[in-house]
Amino acid sequence: MKLSVKLLISFIAGVFLLSSVVLVIGWQISQQLSQKQLIEPQLITIKPGESLFTLLAELEQKKLISAGWQIKVLTKLNPDLAHIQAGTFMLQGEMSSLDVIYHLTQGHPHQFKLTFVEGTNFKQWQAALKQESWLTQTDYSAELAELIQPYQTAEGLLFPDTYYFTANSSAFSLIKAAFDRMQQTRAELAPQLSEQDWYQTLILASIIEKETAIESEMPLVASVFVNRLNQNMRLQTDPTVIYGLGERYQGDIKRSHLQEKTPYNTYQIKGLPPTPIAMPGIAAIKAALNPATSDYLYFVADGKGGHVFTTNLKSHNKAVQNYLKQIRNR
Incomplete structure (x- = not known):
């Protein structure tokens, strides 16, 4: 009996010693x-x-x-x-x-990130996605067609922003995230608009986005286009012409381009073009939804980064001459 007690004590002591050794080793390893x-x-x-x-x-x-x-x-x-x-x-x-x-x-x-800038178009988005080596590249045409229906193009339907993703995410997952973000924007800013009216808003917003990068000017630019539409005047905006030319645009608009009747040549057609021409940002969308109240029908660059707004053709032509004079003086 006494021997058994001694063995038990020895066993407990051994276990305790072993545990202590293990803990000490573990602590030393952790320190190192x-x-x-x-x-x-x-x-x-x-x-x-x-x-x-x-x-x-x-x-x-x-x-x-x-x-x-x-x-x-x-x-x-x-x-x-x-x-x-x-x-x-x-x-x-x-x-x-x-x-x-x-x-x-x-x-x-x-988390990798990819930034899509306001005013870029869908072709530029696709090029950026293709160049991102951490994304999985697949043919997402069928998924895209289902996502954007009833529309035939994703132009204007994706919200420009910075999107985060992990390695081997699909390129389409970023498109889906941008589409969902634009849908969320619609729900926040204009839940009362019909699908058609919202799409018209995106078309106008995309033109505003391409005409000025100055957010404070956007409501005024919007007012010019709204005023022209209300008076049955052609919009006559260069960015739509450029978009319609596609790869044929080489940096300058020729007289023949303005005379060419395409769905996007607003010098030849009345009303808005059939689709947006770029991805509009939040400021441009807000401007399209809430244009400034003005009598302006024209605007031209002022040579300082902004624009001069006028109510009649005579004043507009004078502003154009002033702008051209600044260009020549440079």
Whole structure:
């Protein structure tokens, strides 16, 4: 009986000693792996099914961690550290080996971003999407056609902004996000408008967007177009002509271009063109929805980045001559 008690005491003491040794080893490893180093920004991609050992070898080779064997020991004490997740992660700044492992197991995949500027058109969006190497490129024509129905083109239906995505997201996912954002904008700004009236608003907003980059001018530009429409005057706006020319536009509008009757030549047609000519931003959309109250029928560049607005052709021609004089003086 006494022998059994002694054995039990010895066993408990042994377990306690072993536990203490394990804790001490774990603490020492943690201390060693907590030493920080400056890591230049770089991306690490973990493939689906990749093992922890393969990852540790890669990280050691790139000198992002030290003593991979110590981390293997630590994962036995803390199994959560072994649960690596597939994805692309950004490592940067002051990080220890432990920081690196925690980031790859507990952190979030890196968010890439792509910015679409107000006034760009859908072809430019598609080119930007195609050049983004972190996006998965697929034929999304069928998905796009279903998304934008009943319209035949996505022009004007996508909200220009900065969109974030993780590696291997589809290019279409950004288009879908931009489409949803424009739908949200409609719900916030003009829920009372019919589908047709909203589309007409986007057409007008896209022209405003291309005519001026000065937000404070946009309501005045909108008033000119609204006044001309109300008086059954042609809009006579160059950006629509340029859009209609497509790749034929080489930087200048010729007299023959103005005489060519296309659906987008507002020197030849009355009313708005059939579709937007670019992606309008929030300021242009608000201007189209709430144009300024004015008698203006004309505007021309003032040579200083803005425009001169006039109510009659005589005053407009004088403003044009002043602008041309400034150009010649330069």
